[in-house]
Amino acid sequence: xxxxxxxxxxxxxxxxxxxxxxxxxxxxxxxxxxxxxxxxxxxxxxxxxxxxxxxxxxxxxxxxxxxxxxxxxxxxxxxxxxxxxxxxxxxxxxxxxxxxxxxxxxxxxxxxxxxxxxxxxxxxxxxxxxxxxxxxxxxxxxxxxxxxxxxxxxxxxxxxxxxxxxxxxxxxxxxxxxxxxxxxxxxxxxxxxxxxxxxxxxxxxxxxxxxxxxxxxxxxxxxxxxxxxxxxxxxxxxxxxxxxxxxxxxxxxxxxxxxxxxxxxxxxxxxxxxxxxxxxxxxxxxxxxxxxxx
Amino acid sequence: xxxxxxxxxxxxxxxxxxxxxxxxxxxxxxxxxxxxxxxxxxxxxxxxxxxxxxxxxxxxxxxxxxxxxxxxxxxxxxxxxxxxxxxxxxxxxxxxxxxxxxxxxxxxxxxxxxxxxxxxxxxxxxxxxxxxxxxxxxxxxxxxxxxxxxxxxxxxxxxxxxxxxxxxxxxxxxxxxxxxxxxxxxxxxxxxxxxxxxxxxxxxxxxxxxxxxxxxxxxxxxxxxxxxxxxxxxxxxxxxxxxxxxxxxxxxxxxxxxxxxxxxxxxxxxxxxxxxxxxxxxxxxxxxxxxxxxxxxxxxxxxxxxxxxxxxxxxxxxxxxxxxxxxxxxxxxxxxxxxxxxxxxxxxxxxxxxxxxxxxxxxxxxxxxxxxxxxxxxxxxxxxxxxxxxxxxxxxxxxxxxxxxxxxxxxxxxxxxxxxxxxxxxxxxxxxxxxxxxxxxxxxxxxxxxxxxxxxxxxxxxxxxxxxxxxxxxxxxx
Numbered sequence: 001x002x003x004x005x006x007x008x009x010x011x012x013x014x015x016x017x018x019x020x021x022x023x024x025x026x027x028x029x030x031x032x033x034x035x036x037x038x039x040x041x042x043x044x045x046x047x048x049x050x051x052x053x054x055x056x057x058x059x060x061x062x063x064x065x066x067x068x069x070x071x072x073x074x075x076x077x078x079x080x081x082x083x084x085x086x087x088x089x090x091x092x093x094x095x096x097x098x099x100x101x102x103x104x105x106x107x108x109x110x111x112x113x114x115x116x117x118x119x120x121x122x123x124x125x126x127x128x129x130x131x132x133x134x135x136x137x138x139x140x141x142x143x144x145x146x147x148x149x150x151x152x153x154x155x156x157x158x159x160x161x162x163x164x165x166x167x168x169x170x171x172x173x174x175x176x177x178x179x180x181x182x183x184x185x186x187x188x189x190x191x192x193x194x195x196x197x198x199x200x201x202x203x204x205x206x207x208x209x210x211x212x213x214x215x216x217x218x219x220x221x222x223x224x225x226x227x228x229x230x231x232x233x234x235x236x237x238x239x240x241x242x243x244x245x246x247x248x249x250x251x252x253x254x255x256x257x258x259x260x261x262x263x264x265x266x267x268x269x270x271x272x273x274x275x276x277x278x279x280x281x282x283x284x285x286x287x288x289x290x291x292x293x294x
Numbered sequence: 295x296x297x298x299x300x301x302x303x304x305x306x307x308x309x310x311x312x313x314x315x316x317x318x319x320x321x322x323x324x325x326x327x328x329x330x331x332x333x334x335x336x337x338x339x340x341x342x343x344x345x346x347x348x349x350x351x352x353x354x355x356x357x358x359x360x361x362x363x364x365x366x367x368x369x370x371x372x373x374x375x376x377x378x379x380x381x382x383x384x385x386x387x388x389x390x391x392x393x394x395x396x397x398x399x400x401x402x403x404x405x406x407x408x409x410x411x412x413x414x415x416x417x418x419x420x421x422x423x424x425x426x427x428x429x430x431x432x433x434x435x436x437x438x439x440x441x442x443x444x445x446x447x448x449x450x451x452x453x454x455x456x457x458x459x460x461x462x463x464x465x466x467x468x469x470x471x472x473x474x475x476x477x478x479x480x481x482x483x484x485x486x487x488x489x490x491x492x493x494x495x496x497x498x499x500x501x502x503x504x505x506x507x508x509x510x511x512x513x514x515x516x517x518x519x520x521x522x523x524x525x526x527x528x529x530x531x532x533x534x535x536x537x538x539x540x541x542x543x544x545x546x547x548x549x550x551x552x553x554x555x556x557x558x559x560x561x562x563x564x565x566x567x568x569x570x571x572x573x574x575x576x577x578x579x580x581x582x583x584x585x586x587x588x589x590x591x592x593x594x595x596x597x598x599x600x601x602x603x604x605x606x607x608x609x610x611x612x613x614x615x616x617x618x619x620x621x622x623x624x625x626x627x628x629x630x631x632x633x634x635x636x637x638x639x640x641x642x643x644x645x646x647x648x649x650x651x652x653x654x655x656x657x658x659x660x661x662x663x664x665x666x667x668x669x670x671x672x673x674x675x676x677x678x679x680x681x682x683x684x685x686x687x688x689x690x691x692x693x694x695x696x697x698x699x700x701x702x703x704x705x706x707x708x709x710x711x712x713x714x715x716x717x718x719x720x721x722x723x724x725x726x727x728x729x730x731x732x733x734x735x736x737x738x739x740x741x742x743x744x745x746x747x748x749x750x751x752x753x754x755x756x757x758x759x760x761x762x763x764x765x766x767x768x769x770x771x772x
Contacts, residue, residue: 040725044404044423045430051725062727129591130583131600153524153585155745242525243585243739244746259397261729262426 033275036268043264055269065270068241068248071159075231075249076281079166080223084216086171091178092204096190106179109172117169117230121237124165128152128238152239155246162247165234170226174219181215182208217289221282228278250274355656356386358663361400361410364392365417366609367478367680372414374679375672379663386659397423404432409651411660414477416646424474424647428466429724433473434650439661440472450668455479455685458645462551463718475664476645478682481627481704481714482532482607483641487599488626490515498628500637502537502569505603509578512602518581520573521601523589527738528731532605534566536630536640539715541565551717553730553766555759558752565633567741567748574742585743590617597623607644611700612681627704629712640713641704645685723765733758 037055041048059065090109094102112120127134128151136148151161185207193203209216232251235241241248241256250270258267362372369392376388391410393399397420403409404427415424427433440451440459451459454476458464464474491498494515499505509519523529538546542562549557557563573579581601584592593613596604599620611625629639648667650660666672668686676682677693683705690697690705697705708714719730734755740746 042426042430042724044401044426045432046405046407058727064727125588128586130586131595136583150524150583150586150743153583153587153739154743155740240525242527242736243743244737246740256729256732257727260422260425261727262422262429263725263727266725266727 033268033271036265037272038269039265041265042262043258043267044262048265051265055266056273058266059269059273064245064248065250065253067245068250068253071247072228072231072249072251074159075163075166076224076227078163079170079227080220082163083167083170083223084174084219086167087174087219088178088209088212088216090171091175091182092208094175095179095182096200096203106176110176111172112169113173113176117233118237120165120169121234124168124234125152125238128161152247153243155243158239158243158247162231162234162238165238166227166230169230169234170223174223177215177219178212181212185211213289217286220285220289224281224285225278228274353383353386353656353659353662355659358386358388358412358656358659359391359410360388360412360414360660360663361391361396362414363396363416363420364394366612367682370679371676371682375667375675378671378675379666382666383662388663394419396420404651407653408655409653411654411656412648412650412663414646414648416477421647424649425721427649427651428473428721432652434652434654434657434660436472436475436650436661436664437470439475439665442665444665444668450665453668453686455643455687457714457716458685461645461716461718462720463645463647463716466721468720474647474649476685477648477667478676478680479643479645479685480608481641481643481708482605483536483627483629484533484603484605484631485596485610486603486626486628487620488624489622490599490602491626493622498626499631500639501635502631502633505631506572506576506579508602509576513578515599515602517599518601519576519579520603521581521584521587521592521596522605523592524583524585524587524739524742526589527735527742529589529605530570530735530738531731532607532642533630534570534735535642535717536713536715537566537569537633538562539713540630540633540638540640547715547717552720553759553762555756555763558756558759563752564748567751569633570738570741571748574744580742585739594618599623603628608683608701608704611698625700627700627707629707638713639711640715641708643708643714643716644718645716722762723769726762726765728758728762728765730762 036048038050038052039048040051040054093099094105099105115123128136130136130148130150130153135151139145139148149157152158189207189211190203193207198206228251231249232255235247235249235252236255239247241252251274254267254270254274257263257270360372360376362369369390372390372392376390380386380388391399394417396413396415396417400410400413401423404423415421440454441449444450444453458476458479459472460470462468464476465472466474486498490496494511496508496511497504499508506519512519535547535550538550542549542560546557546560546562548554549560549562581592581595587595593604593606593610594617595601597614597617597619627641629641632638632640648664650657650664654660667676668684670692673684673686673689673692674696676684677689677696681697681701683689683693683697683701690702694702722728722730737746737751737754741748741751
């Protein structure tokens with residue numbers, strides 16, 4: 001046996017178990033989702049009925065689904081943009097200024113990322129508590145009684161209230177990623193810019209952002225996908241989709257169709273739809289941000 | 295790699311696998327069959343003491359797998375009733391799986407075509423699985439169990455509370471056949487602070503007019519008139535359903551539960567939802583911030599004296615036993631006031647359900663076990679271990695010594711005088727996107743925050759009911 005074949009056998013034997021597990025636990029279930037989305041199935045019986053693409057056409061006549069899609073879309077648009085902006089600005093301030101407390105801030109801002117999502121949701125439902133909550137008590141204390149709304153019970157503001165929670169949860173995490181990135185930028189660039197008389201803001205725009213661009217591109221995709229999955233926990237705990245579905249997101253709707261309405265096939269169709277949408281979004285954001293690297 | 299690193303890695307691996315190990319262990323416990331000699335002894339004793347019919351019966355397959363919800367009632371009852379059953383039917387063996395998330399545990403078994411022989415499913419996380427089984431027609435017809443005679447020589451069905459066996463939560467297909475067996479029953483309605491009413495000499499309201507008149511009293515006592523479990527408007531069913539019965543009788547209830555769209559144009563609708571609008575608009579009627587509170591938060595506010603009334607069920611006292619409350623607070627159950635002048639107070643009753651899947655491996659033994667649950671011994675055991683009251687005649691008195699006074703009084707009130715109302719939505723067509731209870735109750739949040747008018751609401755529900763009806767007809771034709 002040559003050295004080469006022995007080497008490839010070794011590599012194959014290292015890869016095969018992992019590949020097998022990957023196929024079994026990732027690829028097979030995913031294919032199942034595609035297949036089951038074509039059936040009328042309660043998720044319990046062993047006799048699903050084939051109905052072709054009807055689950056998909058039904059989706060667009062389902063007002064609640066469309067509302068939840070709109071809500072998710074809004075969150076996916078607002079939350080990543082605001083989160084990443086805040087993270088970027090904070091990271092830049094903390095690395096470039098000579099703050100003595102920068103390590104404390106770094107820890108404090110990162111804190112939400114190590115808390116469980118459920119804990120965060122409970123914490124924020126008490127912050128938004130209509131009578132004894134931190135937010136409304138604060139507003140009343142400074143004489144802004146009129147602004148004190150029942151945040152999670154008012155269909156006009158509930159989504160924004162949830163968006164704030166999502167941003168608070170994620171901003172620290174991306175900040176730490178950006179800080180690591182900024183630390184990797186050569187200090188000479190900043191020194192040169194400073195000698196040329198560039199202000200801090202100009203340095204931020206012309207050095208920090210372009211040098212971090214590749215990292216930013218990745219975090220945009222992370223953040224969009226994060227909104228999809230984290231919104232499920234936050235909404236389930238904080239509002240249960242209420243009032244009247246105005247904070248329903250596609251993931252909570254998928255769950256309720258699958259497990260409370262016993263519409264597994266339909267829920268799978270929603271799942272496939274979300275899968276396609278997030279793929280498109282990821283590709284789109286990748287394409288749109290590509291110019292920056294040239 | 296240094297030695298230290300290896301140790302760290304090994305430790306990390308151990309910690310990572312720990313939670314996995316936790317997932318693996320389940321709640322199954324084997325109540326091992328009595329050993330051969332013990333069984334022989336038991337049968338010898340059995341022929342002397344146990345009922346003659348029971349001892350003579352033998353089962354081809356002596357093993358029974360049951361899955362039960364482990365919630366507020368615990369699992370002690372199931373452990374002890376299974377032990378009693380095994381004593382009376384020697385040679386049988388019952389395996390119990392109990393969990394608060396029982397639906398998650400049994401779902402894969404059902405999908406694999408290997409369901410437990412008997413299931414008690416309860417709790418809002420779990421009951422949807424029953425709806426699924428009903429839609430799939432995957433439950434065993436239990437009518438013969440309730441037609442068969444008890445030891446007293448009368449059919450078992452006469453022992454069950456009147457009206458229960460004909461409701462759609464028990465006989466879901468409207469053909470009178472029983473597919474879900476009733477277990478504990480609960481009573482729901484409005485609650486108040488008994489101490490406040492007694493010490494201030496306030497009379498409990500018998501009609502809705504009297505209740506709204508109490509708003510002035512509420513204001514004097516520095517509280518709102520009403521609150522409810524804001525984020526979960528489904529709790530309002532506990533006053534809406536009795537109010538529908540009060541305004542339009544059984545006919546209106548049938549319209550409401552069986553999806554007659556005309557209900558949303560009827561006078562009953564105007565009257566009942568008028569109450570909600572009044573609560574939403576009248577000054578001091580709805581506690582501030584109610585729409586944004588979850589069930590624990592709103593119930594705590596009620597206990598702390600922020601509101602005079604709140605809807606809830608018999609489990610209220612137990613559920614909130616650790617919550618802070620105002621001085622001298624005492625639970626008082628009002629029921630639901632009448633809409634007419636007759637002052638007939640009503641209450642909503644609901645039964646928990648037990649089922650035998652159609653694909654159960656051992657339906658004969660499961661049926662025998664089910665029947666055994668309605669024996670006097672079991673009813674008492676249920677009260678002692680689970681503090682539950684089964685939906686059988688005279689149960690409250692049978693179990694008086696085991697339940698709290700408040701609870702006993704509620705059951706007694708329903709037994710004598712208070713009008714018990716029950717009902718549940720007919721199952722919607724298989725594959726329907728609608729969940730009737732969500733469609734009806736969820737928009738009430740928006741009515742309460744004055745962002746949805748009653749006309750818009752009824753127009754929407756008229757459409758929803760028409761659609762559900764259409765889907766049911768299409769299904770019927772197939």
